[in-house]
Amino acid sequence: MHALSGPNFNSFGRLDFRSGKIEESASGKVNSRTTIIAHGILKVISWGILMPIGALMARYVKLFNGADPLWFYLHVTCQCFAYFVGVVGFGTGLYLGAHSSGIQYNAHRCIGINLREMRKISGRN
Template sequence: MIFHCLIFVGFISFLPSTDSSISALSEKLSPTMNDDKINNVPIMELQSSKGQYKLPVPHQNLRPRNLRHHPLRLKLVRGGASFLQKVHGMVNIFGWGVLLPIGTIVARHFKKLPSNNADWYSLHILSQTSGFLLGTIGWGLGLSIRSAAKKHNMSVHGILGTIIFALATLQLIIAVCVRPNQEEHGSKTYWVISHHILGYALIILIISNVYEGIGHQNFAAAKNWKWIYGAILGALVFTFLALELVRRVKFDVRSA
């Protein structure tokens, strides 16, 4: 019995300690993270005496801590952003893309109608002011969506939207604060020319930016909105050309 105990003690003394085994194993396998990616997945490298091994890091470990294991919360966040984008698009299309062109048509063609001269001006102011307010709301929603997405670079759609807002604000200031009196014929001529040029330039930018924003949607939604706004724009263009033709005919009759 004593002989067997001596053999067992001697055998234990030759075994490596646990700490030394762990340190040896950590020297053989040392994980390091690098910037390499496989299918956009970060890679963890394992160094060993026999070679180097690469293992992909699971996607779920890369989620923000407050959204991990909460698929319902993720759906709510994505759904909220999608809802804001829809509201942003509809408000901008109706404000910038519909009401402002209607106000331009009213100002150009409704002056000559056999009615009170103040009627066309009130309708022009109402459509332009409503379009500006709705467009400003849509522009603010666009900035909120961009801020929530943490995008540092502004897209072409965002740049055009900001230019449109700035020019529309300038047009409003010119129309309200800088408009000359009826007696100032020379100043009023220059004011009318600048007011018209800025207004038509705004309409061109607005139509371009509406289609630019529609192009950011998925294929099905973009196709539907192109047809919808195309029909609205076609109706506005047809109305403008018809009234322009009537105006030309009346001018020719009066000249004769």
Template sequence: MARMLELVLSLSILMSMIFSSTAQSCKGYAFSSNKIFRACNDLPYLNSYLHWNYDSSSNKLQIAYRHTGITSSRWVSWAINPTSTGMAGSQALVAFQQTDGTMRAYTSPISSYQTSLQEGKLSFDVSDLSATLANNEIIIFATIGLSNTSTTVNQVWQDGAVSGDAIQVHATSGANVQSMGTLNLLSGESSSTGGNDRIRKRNIHGVLNAVSWGILLPIGALIARYLKVFKSADPAWFYLHISCQSIAYIVGVAGWGTGLKLGSESASIQYDAHRTIGIILFCLGTLQVFRSASKAKT
């Protein structure tokens, strides 16, 4: 039974690392259209990613904006704001699936926060505009002729509901009001309203869980498995085992709590597999610690 728990625990750790590393990265993504983009950025809100090619000599920007975890009853948008970092004044690319099953992609200048994303001409040239929907992911493709020579742009991205073929107002809380920031087209460096704090919390969450479930807990299990056969190590091996297990659990609880905090701050983002594995891992870790504690009492 103990060996089975160790096996399940090891597999859960491995799967958790795989899901957490692949679910939140644009690197390595292959477009079905065989398009290649030299740069990409993981946007910190709304399950979104931006891929681009920038030609500084012609000031042309070729983009692919990916919005994952989306359904056919939702619209998505990515925009550049030439004048500020907010939504008002943004020059948007909008896409959604119409009731006849076809994708509609169009441009929409946003003059105020009270907008229904009406189609209109932008302040810069847009060509090759198209959109696809597959595997719960909408991708907007476009080539943009930037109107200034600055390599840093203000970007805004968004999603919302669609009723029939009519776009509805997006949510006005949580991630939907934080999905904006700046992007350096040459270096790839970006910043977002509240994004730096979220990325810091996400990194802390990953480090705490990797150290606890991925390092300390397996070390504790290895101590119990291999050192107890040496009579000279008794009872030191047991206290080392208990120490590793206890520290791992405390650090793991901190990591789990950080994950819960991140989830509560981003209700629109769901990593179901990652969350399920985390719950299973936490339960198995709790059982392991209680089992070790009961042995210590006896």
């Protein structure tokens, strides 16, 4: 058994046992890396930027006189867009999990599950 790290882990190719030929391909590596980056960016935009902005709108913009219905519509729009972006990010995470057999990021998974459960406990479904 060779090590599952470094060059052994990053190699992609197809071995034909009948002919003995090796076909190299890097497309799997590029797609996987691009999907990982997309997953991270989508989740940061959703949870790290849009959700807090929506919460801040609900907390502080409604204090201004004359912003009575506007703050609510801005808040709801920002939160709904954040939710949609988060669902797309979650979908990319499921796609990555389904296409990476034998690889598990237990710490990442535990953090995500705990954050989801903390939202349920705090009553923010």
